[in-house]
Amino acid sequence: MDDGMPRPTVVLLPMWAPGHFSSMLQAGKRMLLCGAGSSTPAVTLTVLVIPPPMDSWQCEMASGDGIDFHHLPAVEHRADLPGHPSEYIQLYAPHVKEAIAGLAAPVAAVVVDFFGTPLLDVAHDLAVPAYVYFASTGAALALMLRLPAIYEEVYSTRLREKQGVVDVPGMPPVPVASMPSPELNDYAWFVYYGRRFMEARGIVVNTAVELEPGVLAAIADGRCTPGDRAPPVYPIGPVLTLKPRADGQSPHECVRWLDGRPPASVVFICFGSRGWMRTGQVREVAAGLERSGQSFLWVLRGPPAGSSLYPTDANLGDLLPDGFLERTKGKGFVWPSWAPQTEILAHAAVGAFVTHCGWNSILESLWHGVPMAPWPLYAEQPLNAFELVACMGVSVELRVCTGRDNFVEAAELERAVRSLMGGSEEGRRAREKATKMKAACRNAVEKGGTSYAATQRVVQDMLESYVIK
Numbered sequence: 001m002d003d004g005m006p007r008p009t010v011v012l013l014p015m016w017a018p019g020h021f022s023s024m025l026q027a028g029k030r031m032l033l034c035g036a037g038s039s040t041p042a043v044t045l046t047v048l049v050i051p052p053p054m055d056s057w058q059c060e061m062a063s064g065d066g067i068d069f070h071h072l073p074a075v076e077h078r079a080d081l082p083g084h085p086s087e088y089i090q091l092y093a094p095h096v097k098e099a100i101a102g103l104a105a106p107v108a109a110v111v112v113d114f115f116g117t118p119l120l121d122v123a124h125d126l127a128v129p130a131y132v133y134f135a136s137t138g139a140a141l142a143l144m145l146r147l148p149a150i151y152e153e154v155y156s157t158r159l160r161e162k163q164g165v166v167d168v169p170g171m172p173p174v175p176v177a178s179m180p181s182p183e184l185n186d187y188a189w190f191v192y193y194g195r196r197f198m199e200a201r202g203i204v205v206n207t208a209v210e211l212e213p214g215v216l217a218a219i220a221d222g223r224c225t226p227g228d229r230a231p232p233v234y235p236i237g238p239v240l241t242l243k244p245r246a247d248g249q250s251p252h253e254c255v256r257w258l259d260g261r262p263p264a265s266v267v268f269i270c271f272g273s274r275g276w277m278r279t280g281q282v283r284e285v286a287a288g289l290e291r292s293g294q295s296f297l298w299v300l301r302g303p304p305a306g307s308s309l310y311p312t313d314a315n316l317g318d319l320l321p322d323g324f325l326e327r328t329k330g331k332g333f334v335w336p337s338w339a340p341q342t343e344i345l346a347h348a349a350v351g352a353f354v355t356h357c358g359w360n361s362i363l364e365s366l367w368h369g370v371p372m373a374p375w376p377l378y379a380e381q382p383l384n385a386f387e388l389v390a391c392m393g394v395s396v397e398l399r400v401c402t403g404r405d406n407f408v409e410a411a412e413l414e415r416a417v418r419s420l421m422g423g424s425e426e427g428r429r430a431r432e433k434a435t436k437m438k439a440a441c442r443n444a445v446e447k448g449g450t451s452y453a454a455t456q457r458v459v460q461d462m463l464e465s466y467v468i469k
């Protein structure tokens with residue numbers, strides 16, 4: 001298509017947090033690649049970058065190849081903001097409107113991160129079709145769509161009393177302990193998102209039909225929004241950010257350590273971009289690992305500094321029990337900083353993953369066929385953990401004491417690790433299922449796969465709906 005007309009652009013409005021920003025950008029790149037079926041993508045991408053409220057986080061943002069990064073000017077804000085990410089994003093509405101209105105190319109669609117739901121108003125004001133990008137699970141999406149109708153009743157009874165189950169259509173009954181972090185304020189926002197998602201032209205979600213058939217069918221059948229049809233949902237995942245090592249770049253220390261290990265012999269432990277541990281918990285993990293007799297690669301981070309959300313590099317000498325590193329030398333490796341997680345999960349030596357259940361981490365593990373022990377910490381992770389065990393069957397259960405700051409005892413970790421690494425029928429089934437999920441994930445995003453087709457459908461829908469200025 002080269003008739004001298006500028007190609008229509010899809011405007012992405014990602015949230016700055018690591019798992020959100022990269023996920024949405026990769027999803028946009030998929031749209032470029034899957035779009036028209038010809039060699040030139042039918043659309044370009046314009047990424048409107050909202051300055052992070054406090055923590056700086058580095059991501060490559062070089063314009064080119066049909067992607068244009070446009071940095072919005074920083075908005076002066078009250079000292080108490082950011083409170084909730086959506087409140088902060090809302091401050092950018094005037095800049096977002098001005099930036100979109102000033103684009104030279106016709107705008108086919110605006111896609112907002114779910115935390116950017118308040119920006120749907122901007123798209124409506126400019127009469128541009130609006131889509132939501134949901135970087136988490138179909139299950140969390142089903143819950144949000146269901147919440148406006150059930151919140152009052154569920155909150156006033158089960159959530160307040162911290163007992164009972166919640167009906168998330170398409171899932172087995174969800175114990176209240178497995179619901180996302182239960183602060184009233186969060187749920188008020190969830191209700192808001194669920195209500196406003198109904199105004200979107202479509203919802204693009206980072207999952208695949210093969211991973212979450214039940215909840216996706218429930219949304220499509222209208223079981224989450226009785227009396228009203230939810231917008232079409234496009235499961236285009238797994239959308240992953242896999243960074244192959246550059247030519248000539250030497251392997252990371254963690255990878256070098258894994259290189260010497262037999263296949264599927266190492267337990268990998270990592271808690272995402274925000275997880276860290278206090279000394280008491282470190283002692284339990286150390287004892288559990290040591291007693292399990294399994295090899296391990298443990299990413300151990302220290303507490304955030306100041307008001308940052310993100311952990312610091314751990315001081316291993318202070319945190320680990322005396323003599324632990326000496327006793328486990330050759331058997332285990334503790335890494336105190338950011339680790340190349342996707343490269344580690346891709347390594348043949350890794351046989352299991354103890355994870356905080358961030359959705360990106362789960363998808364990365366499934367992509368490489370690695371079974372998991374779920375240790376959720378915050379956000380929607382308890383719901384993800386429940387889904388891994390009760391619906392997907394790719395994990396053995398790990399009992400986490402939610403009432404004790406998500407504490408896990410040494411004996412419990414030892415049991416789960418042994419089970420996952422071959423000591424139980426449950427572990428064997430989880431490994432088998434994880435291998436099947438690996439194939440399902442890869443098939444879904446191949447040409448002709450379900451997620452590939454969903455990506456084509458959403459781009460087609462964007463092209464059909466846009467009006468040339």
Ligand SMILES: COc1cc(-c2[o+]c3cc(O)cc([O-])c3cc2O[C@@H]2O[C@H](CO)[C@H](O)[C@H](O)[C@H]2O)cc(OC)c1O
Nearest residue numbers: 017018019020085135136180186357358359360379380
């Ligand atoms: C998806 O449901 C929830 C997500 C979050 C949440 O909030 C958040 C806020 C920040 O200021 C920085 C963050 O990094 C961040 C991350 C985050 O959740 C993670 O998002 C990932 C998607 O990219 C992925 O889904 C992980 O599983 C999430 O843990 C908070 C929340 O309630 C408080 C949610 O329900």
Ligand SMILES: O=c1ccn([C@@H]2O[C@H](COP(=O)(O)OP(=O)(O)O)[C@@H](O)[C@H]2O)c(=O)[nH]1
Nearest residue numbers: 019272273274338339341342358359360361
């Ligand atoms: O040491 C680390 C910790 C995390 N990650 C990456 O950070 C992302 C974490 O996202 P997730 O959704 O799992 O959890 P969150 O950090 O948002 O809670 C994933 O892509 C991980 O691969 C990483 O590469 N190295």
